[in-house]
Amino acid sequence: MLVGFKVLERLYGISLAQPLRVESMLGSVRVHREEGGRLENHYPASYRPADDFAGHFEFGLKYEEFHMEFFARLFAAVGPEPVETWCQREPFGQYARRAGFLYEWLTGQRLSVPDLTNGKYIDAISSKDYLTRVEPLRERRWRINNNLPGTADFCPIIRRTAAVQDVLRFDPAAALAELGREFGTDVLMRTASWLTFKESRASFLIEKEADQSDRIQRFAHVIAQYCGHIEDPLSSESLHTLQAGILGRDAMGLGLRRSPVFVGQATMRENIVHYIAPHYEAVEQMLEGLKAFEIATRGAEPVARAAALAFAFVYIHPMRDGNGRIHRFLINDILVRDKAVPDGVILPVSATITSSTEFRAGYDRTLEVFSRPFMRRYATAYRFGEVVTCEDGTRSNFVFDDYDDASFAWRYPDLTEHVLYTARVIEHTIRHQMVAEARVLATFQLAQERIKEVIEMPSQDANRIIRSIKENGWRVSGKLKAEYPRLEDELTARRVVEAVQSAFEGSDGKPVRS
Numbered sequence: 126m127l128v129g130f131k132v133l134e135r136l137y138g139i140s141l142a143q144p145l146r147v148e149s150m151l152g153s154v155r156v157h158r159e160e161g162g163r164l165e166n167h168y169p170a171s172y173r174p175a176d177d178f179a180g181h182f183e184f185g186l187k188y189e190e191f192h193m194e195f196f197a198r199l200f201a202a203v204g205p206e207p208v209e210t211w212c213q214r215e216p217f218g219q220y221a222r223r224a225g226f227l228y229e230w231l232t233g234q235r236l237s238v239p240d241l242t243n244g245k246y247i248d249a250i251s252s253k254d255y256l257t258r259v260e261p262l263r264e265r266r267w268r269i270n271n272n273l274p275g276t277a278d279f280c281p282i283i284r285r286t287a288a289v290q291d292v293l294r295f296d297p298a299a300a301l302a303e304l305g306r307e308f309g310t311d312v313l314m315r316t317a318s319w320l321t322f323k324e325s326r327a328s329f330l331i332e333k334e335a336d337q338s339d340r341i342q343r344f345a346h347v348i349a350q351y352c353g354h355i356e357d358p359l360s361s362e363s364l365h366t367l368q369a370g371i372l373g374r375d376a377m378g379l380g381l382r383r384s385p386v387f388v389g390q391a392t393m394r395e396n397i398v399h400y401i402a403p404h405y406e407a408v409e410q411m412l413e414g415l416k417a418f419e420i421a422t423r424g425a426e427p428v429a430r431a432a433a434l435a436f437a438f439v440y441i442h443p444m445r446d447g448n449g450r451i452h453r454f455l456i457n458d459i460l461v462r463d464k465a466v467p468d469g470v471i472l473p474v475s476a477t478i479t480s481s482t483e484f485r486a487g488y489d490r491t492l493e494v495f496s497r498p499f500m501r502r503y504a505t506a507y508r509f510g511e512v513v514t515c516e517d518g519t520r521s522n523f524v525f526d527d528y529d530d531a532s533f534a535w536r537y538p539d540l541t542e543h544v545l546y547t548a549r550v551i552e553h554t555i556r557h558q559m560v561a562e563a564r565v566l567a568t569f570q571l572a573q574e575r576i577k578e579v580i581e582m583p584s585q586d587a588n589r590i591i592r593s594i595k596e597n598g599w600r601v602s603g604k605l606k607a608e609y610p611r612l613e614d615e616l617t618a619r620r621v622v623e624a625v626q627s628a629f630e631g632s633d634g635k636p637v638r639s
Contacts, residue, residue, distance in 0.1 A: 398500065
């Protein structure tokens with residue numbers, strides 16, 4: 126016998142874009158099974174709830190997961206009556222109060238229920254099980270601590286699963302400090318300078334635009350100039366600045382879009398749609414909700430915040446172009462603001478994403494955690510019709526018929542898997558990508574010092590000689606001798622080669638990889 130939210134889903138014909146993960150039923154003993162991201166829980170008969178709206182909703186709040194899309198759709202379907210009846214019957218019941226608060230918060234409609242005048246304040250959502258607002262807002266009407274992390278216009282949910290808690294134990298600041306102690310602050314900052322460009326190049330590779338050298342340089346400049354420093358990065362003005370910096374100030378359609386948009390690919394015969402973004406008229410409200418989330422969660426785990434803000438941004442998709450690069454910019458921006466990485470240090474997360482099939486496929490799978498079930502839900506709700514010119518100059522023939530219905534999903538995404546993926550990318554970036562780059566730079570710096578012990582020269586010339594000798598199998602080429610006549614002397618040339626080679630050889634005698 127089913128109990129809990131699944132019963133209400135079926136009873137009221139709720140059709141979700143993000144499925145309920147938990148299915149609860151009565152049995153003889155208590156059993157918990159998890160498979161493929163779905164949970165099946167069995168409870169003894171003593172757990173049987175009242176077979177009505179209040180009974181099953183209370184059971185869900187007690188034993189199942191918070192699911193904001195489900196709550197919003199359910200309240201829209203049932204209206205105020207069952208919630209009012211429950212609250213009038215149990216005015217001080219904690220689950221009735223939470224249901225009443227959630228109804229008013231999600232719908233914006235006031236229930237015909239008197240304010241509570243006494244009683245202990247209770248949390249709207251468990252801070253042990255979810256990422257919540259750091260400083261709750263007191264709702265006197267319900268005696269509720271409103272610790273929901275966003276607003277009714279946009280409120281992502283992050284479950285504090287065992288896996289999430291495990292990956293969030295990694296401390297980027299401590300790992301970078303250890304890197305600084307091993308290689309020196311100077312090498313770490315030089316590594317950061319190089320990785321800014323590497324991050325830009327890899328970010329364009331993700332967008333399949335790796336040959337756009339001028340745009341790569343522009344994005345590198347945007348990262349270096351604005352990460353952690355641009356005021357209110359989610360404001361329309363700041364987004365315009367970032368987009369103009371990435372695309373160039375003469376690019377068409379800068380600023381928040383005023384046209385429909387989908388993410389997909391074109392074939393010779395048709396357009397394949399992978400994801401549909403919210404209506405442009407809802408974008409500003411959703412960005413305001415995302416900004417509220419950023420403010421409300423300050424002081425919480427930086428990596429979780431960075432993941433939520435970045436992936437939420439790409440799902441809102443507020444710009445005509447540049448959304449993916451701003452998405453990855455936001456990861457570094459939040460980490461710098463939260464002092465999880467030092468100012469001036471850029472984590473090349475895009476380079477990690479493109480470094481292996483596993484991370485690249487993981488990036489796509491993470492985006493599909495939301496987009497794939499969303500598209501299954503709305504597979505027949507879009508079409509291509511007559512081409513029209515939109516307010517922002519975009520010519521489009523894309524038509525989506527269910528913007529209002531889909532808003533329940535867009536406003537309340539579950540971003541738990543996105544935090545898991547981002548945390549793993551950040552840890553790998555620091556422990557592997559940055560260590561490798563720091564090692565190369567430290568080795569190169571040592572080679573510079575040793576070659577200057579043989580011949581004093583500007584660093585630019587030392588760099589040219591080091592690269593040539595290494596690329597030519599530890600030999601001085603004729604071309605190099607022509608450029609630097611002092612290398613015509615065999616003894617000098619041999620000493621220069623030995624100086625360079627000794628810097629690049631590890632303790633086992635094998636060359637350090639570069």
